[in-house]
Amino acid sequence: MNIKKMNFKKLLLIISGGIIPLGFIFYSTVFLATTSCEPPTHVKPQVQYSTIPQYTDLYSFPKYNIPEARKPGSANLTVVITVPEYKDTATQEYTGGVKVAAGGQMTTDMKKVFQSFAGSMGEDIQSQLVAKGMTTKGPFALAEVTYPDKKGSDLTLTIGVIFDIHRTSPQPIRSQYFEGGVYGNIYSATMTVGMKVYFYMLEPMSEEKMWIKKLDLGVQDFPVEWAEGQEQYQTGTTPRTSDGCGGYYGGHPTYAWRATRILYDGRVKAFSDILKAAYPQVMKSSWNYLNTDEMLNLKMKSQEIRERKRY
Numbered sequence: 001m002n003i004k005k006m007n008f009k010k011l012l013l014i015i016s017g018g019i020i021p022l023g024f025i026f027y028s029t030v031f032l033a034t035t036s037c038e039p040p041t042h043v044k045p046q047v048q049y050s051t052i053p054q055y056t057d058l059y060s061f062p063k064y065n066i067p068e069a070r071k072p073g074s075a076n077l078t079v080v081i082t083v084p085e086y087k088d089t090a091t092q093e094y095t096g097g098v099k100v101a102a103g104g105q106m107t108t109d110m111k112k113v114f115q116s117f118a119g120s121m122g123e124d125i126q127s128q129l130v131a132k133g134m135t136t137k138g139p140f141a142l143a144e145v146t147y148p149d150k151k152g153s154d155l156t157l158t159i160g161v162i163f164d165i166h167r168t169s170p171q172p173i174r175s176q177y178f179e180g181g182v183y184g185n186i187y188s189a190t191m192t193v194g195m196k197v198y199f200y201m202l203e204p205m206s207e208e209k210m211w212i213k214k215l216d217l218g219v220q221d222f223p224v225e226w227a228e229g230q231e232q233y234q235t236g237t238t239p240r241t242s243d244g245c246g247g248y249y250g251g252h253p254t255y256a257w258r259a260t261r262i263l264y265d266g267r268v269k270a271f272s273d274i275l276k277a278a279y280p281q282v283m284k285s286s287w288n289y290l291n292t293d294e295m296l297n298l299k300m301k302s303q304e305i306r307e308r309k310r311y
Contacts, residue, residue: 049177052227053264058109058272059116064124064283066131075133075292077154077299080204081126082142084118084159105165105191109268114161117275121159125286129157132292142207150204151311154299157201157290164194164219167267173225184227184263191267193274194219197282199289203302205311210298213289217278222270227263232256 086106106114122139129136137149142158150156170187177183199213232255240251305311 047177049179049181052178052182053266055264055266055269055272058113058268061117061120061276061279063120064127064280064287066127067287069131070133070292072130073133073135075296077133077292077295078135078137078152079129079295080140080145080149080153080156081122081129081136081138082145082156082158083139084121084161085142086114086118086161086163105167106163107265107267109262109265110271113268113272113275117279118161120279121282121286124283125157125159125290128283128287128290132290134292134295145204153204154302155201155210155295156204156207157199160198160200162196162198164192166192167224175230178227178263182229182263183231183257184229185259186225186227188223188225191222191224191270192219193222193271195274195278197278197285199286201295201298203305206305206309208305210301213285215282215285217281220274222274224266224270226265226267229260229263230257231260233258 126136126139137153138145140149142156145156168190170189173186173188175183175185195217197215197217199215201210201212202208203210234253235256236254238250238252238254240248243249
């Protein structure tokens with residue numbers, strides 16, 4: 001019986017002798033792993049890069065097909081054509097040619113689209129008048145029409161486009177990296193665009209309005225999306241704290257993000273689509289409004305105005 005007890009005690013001593021060193025090894029490993037002065041290793045996360053949408057064909061508009069043509073110069077009528085202008089209801093000011101108004105919902109790229117639209121309109125309306133047998137001068141910005149051109153013309157045609165543009169508050173969708181390593185925030189909104197086109201016939205010298213024709217193209221809603229590029233900039237450094245190994249934690253730069261440039265803009269694409277859809281309607285209305293017989297009658301009234309005002 002005593003022999004069995006002795007053997008059991010020896011067995012416990014042998015097991016204890018093995019477990020205690022293993023415990024020290026385990027403790028040492030964990031301690032070193034959690035308190036080591038060696039810097040931790042970090043695995044750099046994989047970044048997915050998205051393609052920046054490219055909007056093409058924003059600035060071209062379909063050429064108007066002339067239904068019929070008369071002999072050039074057969075109408076005995078000379079007309080000054082001016083470059084169509086737009087008025088944003090947010091600014092309440094007409095601005096023609098390349099001198100576009102700031103402010104409102106009309107972005108810089110949207111203004112460029114309108115300039116192309118206006119240029120195409122001016123060229124096509126000139127072709128319409130020539131096809132109706134008239135002689136034309138221009139297109140000019142109204143302020144740039146010279147005295148000899150006014151004096152030598154019977155009528156002046158001006159066109160004004162009024163836009164009523166509204167946009168809901170931008171809603172952030174997500175942030176992501178784009179090709180080239182550019183980081184950006186993506187936003188969405190609903191853009192509402194109302195459009196009216198006014199045709200004015202003026203006596204050239206006095207610029208007195210002789211008739212006005214209006215084309216109301218209604219109001220349309222479009223969901224739009226755009227992305228703003230972001231860049232990091234240093235805002236300061238973090239506090240420094242001893243790490244117990246002769247060094248310190250912290251003292252690292254801190255950063256924030258700020259907007260840089262527009263990466264892509266669905267507002268411009270929607271605006272271009274609106275003008276492309278409106279263009280054939282505007283040209284068809286123009287062809288109907290610019291009636292040769294009616295304009296010859298206006299020529300007679302224009303001469304009366306000149307005589308009355310002694311031009």
